[in-house]
Amino acid sequence: MDLLEYQGKQLFARHGVAVPSGLPATTVAEAVDAADKIGYPCVVKAQVQVGGRGKAGGIKVAQDRQEAQLHSQAILGMDIKGHTVHEIWVEAASDIASEYYASIVFDRSAKAPLVMLSTQGGMDIEEVAERDPNAIAKLHVDPLLGFQEFHGRRLAFEAGVDEDVVRPIAAILARLYEAFVAEEAMLVEVNPLIITGDRDVWALDAKVTLDDNALYRHPENAALRNPGNEDPQEQMAHERGLTFVKLDGDIGILGNGAGLVMSTIDVVSQAGGSPANFLDAGGGSKAEAITSAVEVILANPNVKAVLFNIFGGITRCDEVAKGLIEAFAQINPIVPFVVRLDGTNDVEGRRLLAEANLPNVHAQDTMLGAAQKVVELAQGVAS
Amino acid sequence: MSVLVGKDTRLCVSGITGREGTFHALNNRNYGTNVVAGVTPGKGGQDVEGIPVFDTFHAAVADSGANTAMIFVPPRFAADSILEAQDAGIELIIAITEGIPAHDELRVFNHLSHQSGVRLIGPNCPGILSPGKANVGIIPASFFKEGNVGVVSRSGTLTYQIGNELARAGFGNSSIVGIGGDPVPGSSFIDIIALFEADPETELIVMSGEIGGSAEEEAAEYIAANVTKPVVAYIAGFTAPPGKTMGHAGAIVSGTAGTAVAKAEALEAKGVRVGRTPTETAEIAAQILSA
Incomplete structure (x- = not known):
C-alpha cells in the first residue's frame, strides 16, 4: 500500500522526524482556509502517487491568499500522468540551504533493510545512481540488531554531508529506521531531505510503501486507504476479496494461482491478444466465488471475450463449472467465453459445461489452444 | 532418492485441528506420509483420526520423534509457530501459510540463518512432493x-x-x-x-x-x-x-x-x-x- 505524501509525513511525525506543518484539503475553499492558517508564503502540493509532480505543475508556491486560491483551483482535478488530483496538501514554505536524499528499502535479496544517504537530493535517485554511484552511501542493517548509532555516523561521513549536520542527519536516519520497522514498511524514502537556513534537518517529501500483509496490526494505517483514488473495478474486486489487477486490453482473464494467471496473461499476449485484467480466483475456489469474479471481469466495458484457465489442485473443476453456469443464469453475458479445465475433477467439470450447453462458451483442452481461441474471438474472427 | 521429504519423514502438523489443517494432514497421510503428530495449543491430548495432538512442538517432538513440521496456522500465528518448531529441534519446516507480514519473515529468516541444521521451505508455498514416497503440503499428488x-x-x-x-x-x-x-x-x-x-x-x-x-x-x-x-x-x-x-x-x-x-x-x-x-x-x- 502506497501512502500519499502527506500521509507519509504524518507517519514520520509520529516517529519524531521533523516535517513542515501543513493541512490537507479537497476543495478550493478548504485549501484557502488552510493557507490562511499556515501563513504565507506556503506551498500547494498535488497529492497523487506518482513522481514528477513539480514538472507537471502540481506543486506551486503561494505568496498570498489570491495565489493560494488560483493554485488550488488549477491543481485540484488536474491530471498528472493519468492520476486525477482529488486532494492537495498546503504546507509552510521551507528555507532550503541543501537538498539531500535518504531512504530505507526492504532488500529482498540481502534479506535485510538497506539504508541509503546522498547529498545529491531533489532529483531522480536512479539517475544519480547511474551517473555517480559513489554519491550514494549505503549499508545493510541486521534486522535482529537494529539501527545502531555508528550506522548513522558512518552513512553521514561516507555521504559527505556538511560537518555541522552529521549528528542531526544520523539522528533522523535512526528515526526513519524506527518508523520503517514500527510501521512495517517496505519502503521509506525522503527526497529531498533538506537542511534549512537555520541548519535544521527536515523531511520535505515522503514516499512510504507499507506491507499489505501487516495492515491488520496497524488499523490507523489500514484506514488510510483512499478508495476515491482507486479504480472502481479494482475497488469492486477488492471488496469481494479477489486478487485483481486492471490491465488495458480487451480479454478478461480468470485463473487459479498467481503464477498460472501471470503465465496465462503472457501466453494470451504472445498469441496476439491484449488482456484486460489479472484475476486470481484463488485455491479452493467455490462456485459463488467464480460467479462473483465473472461479474467483476464484465464490469469492464472493454472486455470482448473472457478466458478461464484452470488447473485444479485444491480447486475443483466441477465447482468452477457450476460457478460459470450460475453466472450465466444470473447475468447472461453477451461476450464469448473460452474455458480450459484441467486437474481435479476435470472430467466432471467438462461434462457439466457440455450438458449446460451455454451460449457462446467454447471448451478447449490445452492452455495454448485456449489462448489462441480467445484471441480469435476477441478479434471477431470466431470460427 | 528424492530431496527433503521421503520415507524418513516424520511429520508434525501445526494447526492440525483447523479445517484445512485436518484435511491436508489426512490427505498427506493417505498418500503414505508418516504423519506422527499435530500441534494446537490448548488441544493437547486430543487426536485427529488417530494422530496425537500436543500443546507445544516440544512435547510433540519428545513424544513422537517428529523431524519435519508443516505450518498450517493463520498468518498472525505463523512466524511464531515456525520459531517454535525450530526451537523444538525440527530440522525441516514447511510453511504453507499465505499472508505472513514481511517483517516477520525477515526476523524468522535471519534468526534461522544463525542456527545450524534447520531449513525452512516457504512460506506461501504448496509444499513438497516426492512421488511414491511422501507428500507434505497441498500439491495434488495424483498428477x-x-x-x-x-x-x-x-x-x-x-x-x-x-x-x-x-x-x-x-x-x-x-x-x-x-x-x-x-x-x-x-x-x-x-x-x-x-x-x-x-x-x-x-x-x-x-x-x-x-x-x-x-x-x-x-x-x-x-x-x-x-x-x-x-x-x-x-x-x-x-x-x-x-x-x-x-x-x-x-x-x-x-x-x-x-x-x-x-x-x-x-x-x-x-x-x-x-x-x-x-x-x-x-x-x-x-x-x-x-x-
Whole structure:
C-alpha cells in the first residue's frame, strides 16, 4: 500500500522526524482556509502517487491568499500522468540551504533493510545512481540488531554531508529506521531531505510503501486507504476479496494461482491478444466465488471475450463449472467465453459445461489452444 | 532418492485441528506420509483420526520423534509457530501459510540463518512432493509419478501445469519443491538446485520463476558455476505492469528491477534454456531427457 505524501509525513511525525506543518484539503475553499492558517508564503502540493509532480505543475508556491486560491483551483482535478488530483496538501514554505536524499528499502535479496544517504537530493535517485554511484552511501542493517548509532555516523561521513549536520542527519536516519520497522514498511524514502537556513534537518517529501500483509496490526494505517483514488473495478474486486489487477486490453482473464494467471496473461499476449485484467480466483475456489469474479471481469466495458484457465489442485473443476453456469443464469453475458479445465475433477467439470450447453462458451483442452481461441474471438474472427 | 521429504519423514502438523489443517494432514497421510503428530495449543491430548495432538512442538517432538513440521496456522500465528518448531529441534519446516507480514519473515529468516541444521521451505508455498514416497503440503499428488525430473517453483498451480505436461510426455519427478511466492522465502532456487544436483535420481532440473526480486538471476550465476545437470527454466510475468503486485506478495516489478525479461536473459546468458510457455518448457525438458 502506497501512502500519499502527506500521509507519509504524518507517519514520520509520529516517529519524531521533523516535517513542515501543513493541512490537507479537497476543495478550493478548504485549501484557502488552510493557507490562511499556515501563513504565507506556503506551498500547494498535488497529492497523487506518482513522481514528477513539480514538472507537471502540481506543486506551486503561494505568496498570498489570491495565489493560494488560483493554485488550488488549477491543481485540484488536474491530471498528472493519468492520476486525477482529488486532494492537495498546503504546507509552510521551507528555507532550503541543501537538498539531500535518504531512504530505507526492504532488500529482498540481502534479506535485510538497506539504508541509503546522498547529498545529491531533489532529483531522480536512479539517475544519480547511474551517473555517480559513489554519491550514494549505503549499508545493510541486521534486522535482529537494529539501527545502531555508528550506522548513522558512518552513512553521514561516507555521504559527505556538511560537518555541522552529521549528528542531526544520523539522528533522523535512526528515526526513519524506527518508523520503517514500527510501521512495517517496505519502503521509506525522503527526497529531498533538506537542511534549512537555520541548519535544521527536515523531511520535505515522503514516499512510504507499507506491507499489505501487516495492515491488520496497524488499523490507523489500514484506514488510510483512499478508495476515491482507486479504480472502481479494482475497488469492486477488492471488496469481494479477489486478487485483481486492471490491465488495458480487451480479454478478461480468470485463473487459479498467481503464477498460472501471470503465465496465462503472457501466453494470451504472445498469441496476439491484449488482456484486460489479472484475476486470481484463488485455491479452493467455490462456485459463488467464480460467479462473483465473472461479474467483476464484465464490469469492464472493454472486455470482448473472457478466458478461464484452470488447473485444479485444491480447486475443483466441477465447482468452477457450476460457478460459470450460475453466472450465466444470473447475468447472461453477451461476450464469448473460452474455458480450459484441467486437474481435479476435470472430467466432471467438462461434462457439466457440455450438458449446460451455454451460449457462446467454447471448451478447449490445452492452455495454448485456449489462448489462441480467445484471441480469435476477441478479434471477431470466431470460427 | 528424492530431496527433503521421503520415507524418513516424520511429520508434525501445526494447526492440525483447523479445517484445512485436518484435511491436508489426512490427505498427506493417505498418500503414505508418516504423519506422527499435530500441534494446537490448548488441544493437547486430543487426536485427529488417530494422530496425537500436543500443546507445544516440544512435547510433540519428545513424544513422537517428529523431524519435519508443516505450518498450517493463520498468518498472525505463523512466524511464531515456525520459531517454535525450530526451537523444538525440527530440522525441516514447511510453511504453507499465505499472508505472513514481511517483517516477520525477515526476523524468522535471519534468526534461522544463525542456527545450524534447520531449513525452512516457504512460506506461501504448496509444499513438497516426492512421488511414491511422501507428500507434505497441498500439491495434488495424483498428477505426478516417480521419475527423474526435479522441479523447483515459486508458484503452485504453474508447477502443476508444467509437471502435468511432463507427465503426459511420460516423465516423472524425483521431487517437486514449492519455495513460495513471498518476498523472503526461507529457501531459494539455489538451495534447492544444490540438493537436486547432489541427488542421484534427479537427471534434469526444471525451475519456474516469476517477476520480482533477483533470485532467478542469482540462480543463473550459481548454475553456471556449480551445476552439471541440465536446467530448464520458465519465467512468468513478461506482460505484468510495473508497480503492481501480481497475486503473490513477492511478484512485483519495482521500477526497472525484477522484470521477466531480465531474468530470462540472465538465465540464457548462462546457458540455461528458457521456455516461452509452460508447454514449451516441458517440451524442452522432454527433448533433453529423450536425447
